[in-house]
Amino acid sequence: MEEPSFVVRADQLPALYYLDRNHPRPERLEWINRGTDSKLRPSNVDMLLRTLFRGSGSPSLKKLHESAGLRAVFSNESQRERFARAFVDARRQLYSKSTHMVTAIFDSPEIAEKAVEELGKMGITDEAISLVWRTSQYLDTQYETADGHGYLGIASAMAGGGLAGAMLGTAILLIPGVGPVAVAGALTGSAFSSIATVTGIIGATGSGIAKMLTDHDVDGVSATLYEQEIRQGKVFVSVDCVEGGCDPDAIHAMMQKAGGETAGMNAGSLA
Template identity: 70%
Template sequence: MEDPFYVIKADHLPALYYLERSHPRPRRMEWINRGTNSVLRPSTVDMLLRTLFRHPRSPSVKKLHETSGLRVTFAGESERDKFARTFLEARRHMRSNSARIVTAVFEGSESAEAAVEKLREEGIPDKAVSMVWRTSQYLDADYKPSEGHGYLGIASAMAGGGIAGAMLGTAILIIPGVGPVAVAGALTASAFSSVAAFSGIVGATGSGIAKMLTDHDVDGVAATLYEQEIRKGRVFVSVDCVDANCDPAKIHKTLDEAGGKTAGLESGGLS
């Protein structure tokens, strides 16, 4: 008898970042074609994850997005049913996510630092601003910290460039599959707990970066896109307009004028 399973549509993948930590862990996970129930080849899965939530460049990629699903298999029906309920609640949470966080990514440290300085000039407090970037795009993803150094600690010497001085509280977090990532500002306090909880089904389908951003109230789809940009060496900046008591539209304009690109949730890309 076949083990009970649940199939997650590809475009529902970001909801995984909103799962409760106590959700049932599946025994097996595999990407499938939902029409034929056949398992996707590794190269096809790689194409799917690299292009998901962006405008498909070809009819074949669009079809891949529409027909793919993640099949998660459980030990029993009770676990499968509990996961289904938990996942439904996670999707509701994702849809109702607050719009208080204004976000953007920048090509490099100079433009990101200029944006932060502009925010300061406009009276935005440091406690409302967060930044995330790879400490070096040349470091290998399997980087290991030196013996005696924890996974999260103040390590401004690794941050490089002027960006380390843009904000107090810069820390280095070693993220599996990515390597050392610098986190600064409001995100620093919660970054370690976010990545520490990065396990189970989420750990097998995405990155700790996206989990960290969704815990920071960044929309799940946007977090998935920003994760890809950070991996490429770009710099993420966010402003919490509740803490800063600011107008989100004005902050968006400031980041845009400084060269920031925002994840367009309707178009599925960075605009």
């Protein structure tokens, strides 16, 4: 008998970040070629997740993007149907655009800190600004601490000055596969709960950073791209123009002038 399953197309993976936390959990997950129903090699899955939504590529890469899917296998048909309904709702949220959150990625903490300073000069308060960055780019994700030097203690010390000092309230998240990640500003209050609700099906598409960003009203496609950049050591900055009482267009222009690569007002493109 065929097992009850639901296949999520690669281009709809960001919808997973909008799933209700009570959605049915699959018994197992499989990356497949939807055309041949064969399992993808780990190297192809890695390539898929690193290149998805990044614009044009080779014909073979485009074929991978178009044919790949994540298959969730459930214990019974009822579970599968409940998941399918939850996914329809999640996909609807993915395509509902928000225009109040302006986002950008910066190549280094120094550049991001200057951008934050400029935001302050424009009258934007800490309550409207958020930052996310890896606290160390030289710590391996499998790093083991020496006696008397806790992992979080080291990460906290790294985040204690410089960029973190520009913001009130800094949290350190130890994210599997990434290592210590610092969250500062408005995102701090919700960061821990966002990471805590990451399920297996979301974890199959990334580390959970994207889930944290979508909970912060960053659209799913942009969040997927930003997660990849944060993993590479870049710094994410956002401004909530409802909280900050600011003009999104003006903030968008400032971020670009300060050196930020931005997906615009949720345009979903970091080519």
